[in-house]
Amino acid sequence: MDKGKCTGCGECRQYCIVARAGCASITAVLCDGSDAGAWNCTNCWKCVEACPEDVDIFTFMMKKRRKLEPPAHYRQSYENIRHTGYSMPIEDLNTIREIWGLGEIRKVDPVKIRKLLSGTGRRRS
Amino acid sequence: MERRLLYPGCLVLACLQDYELSARSVLGKIGVELEDMHEFACCASSIAPSFTNEWINLAAYNLALAEEKGMDIVTLCGSCTKTLKDAARILDEDAGQLGRVNRRLTEIGLSYSGRVKVSHIIEVMDERLDEVVAASIVEVGIRVALQHPCNVYRPEELMHFDDPWHPQKMRQVVQAAGIPVVDYDQEDECCGSALLMSEEEPALNLARKKLSSAIKAGAEGMVVSCGNCAMLLKNFQHKICKSAPGLSLPVIFLPQIVGLAMGIPAAEIGMKV
Structure with a gap:
């Protein structure tokens, strides 16, 4: 799965409300490579705002979801x-x-x- | 009177008629008449892109409907706003994608060339702050907290509207109507509504945190301007309060609270006061 310029720095995870709520999140998918949080997103896009590498997290998440079983x-x-x-x-x-x-x-x-x-x-x- | 098409989106169409009713009444007071957008469809939201890259056909279909009428679109939800603007930008910047979309639209008698502007209701009211001030003649008498709709101002490089970390535009509209706004420490946080689709209890906990913070700050109501925020904070409030009964707080749509300040009868803004 193409993460573009993502370096796994974790900046997005600091702002991710789903991660801060203690759930698996799309930012965990980016940082840890786990698939568990691909469907858990509030679409607040603070991660996009915070990303120092301008990774297209929306497209990454949608492509990831299409390979996984949906809720x-x-x-x-x-x-x-x-x-x-x-x-x-x-x-x-x-x-x-x-x-x-x-x-x-x-x-x-x-x-x-x-x-x-x-x-x-x-x-x- | 300027005329624009109202794109209510699925949530408002299905179960938030008070939002649509009040939007029509209040925008009418500040010079914008909203026409019905017959045969509109789901914008695609974050749902369709989760399953197919054809989502853009759905968004483009709505843009093409508006273009056929020669009218711009007013939206009520954050996600509809972001999705339609995202699609419009892709189609503006990618001629190949525009061509593929138009081949599909041609099959149903439509085409899109990129001439439709999409504005959320906050943007429309922000453009007409002087009219909001002039039309607001009643002291509403309650202090409100604000739930900013994330997708109206994030991602900033797409939306180009308001501060993406500390949004101020909705506050300016509410204050222009003479309504006092309280600050609360969870104000800049997402409501968490979309998490209901996959993890209900964590979503309810996010809402509990937000409502608790607003109540502690002295809010007597929570103003929302997105169907998704309303779905969690209002329609799910019975679940939120089941384990936390002290968190009951009236949730009011932006055009409802402004409509009260304008002296519009409660029935015309979907309220029972």
Whole structure:
């Protein structure tokens, strides 16, 4: 896995809120080479801000994740996107919007989503 | 009145209607009319890129929808903002990627050339601080803590908005509405919401730390401007408080608190006060 210019200096880990919470984190993946924290990230990007080598940690993390088994919530959210275009269930969307006094929204045609995401969901990077 | 497309994103669309309602009301008061973005889809967020490099097609689809209408986009969540801006920059800088994306978009009758500006609601309100001051006519009477949406200002080299370590723009907007803001030691920390997707209890602990810090500092409410922050701090607050009942704190969306200062009726900003 290409870590680019990462030297494993650990600067990112000092700012990583997941690491400071005592969990395996993407910064541990970078610094220690373990895969355990690849899915544990709050997307705060302090690591990116702190990195002295400007490593593209977002791309590194995403490529790493594509080779690993996803947590159930990630898998379900991606399945929702692939089948409906939205990560959350929105079956009663316009009924709820009417109660709030919001206008009706036309949902995306799932056929369009299938054309945009034509892969199987687990692609090589 | 300037017109822009509202990109609510999945979370707001699915379960945070009060955020959308108040955003429409308040931006209307400062000269921005939000139009519905029919047929928008998930921006891709950090979910789709975790599975496929085709995520950029999804983000580009939303940009192309806006370009077809000839309108810029207003976002409500940090991650939608960052994802759409990231995609826009990639497509601007990489002609090969733009070509590949457009071949896919052509199959569904769209194209993208790079003419759409994406702005989070804080950016829109920051651009119109004078209008916020002028429209704020009511003393709200509560002191609030702020939950800054990380992805609106980090990574700084992409977002080019606010101090990436000590953000100030949301504070300026809230203070422009005459609402007192309290400092608290966890203010510059991420809420931790995305960790709910893989490790729920540690995410709840991060929220407990944040709410505890804000309450100790004297906050009577927590202002958020991102669906993800709201999901953890508001929608999961019953779980947060289950083992720590003293951490109950009203969570209020940025346009709701500013809307109160503007004297907008509670029903028009999704509040029951």
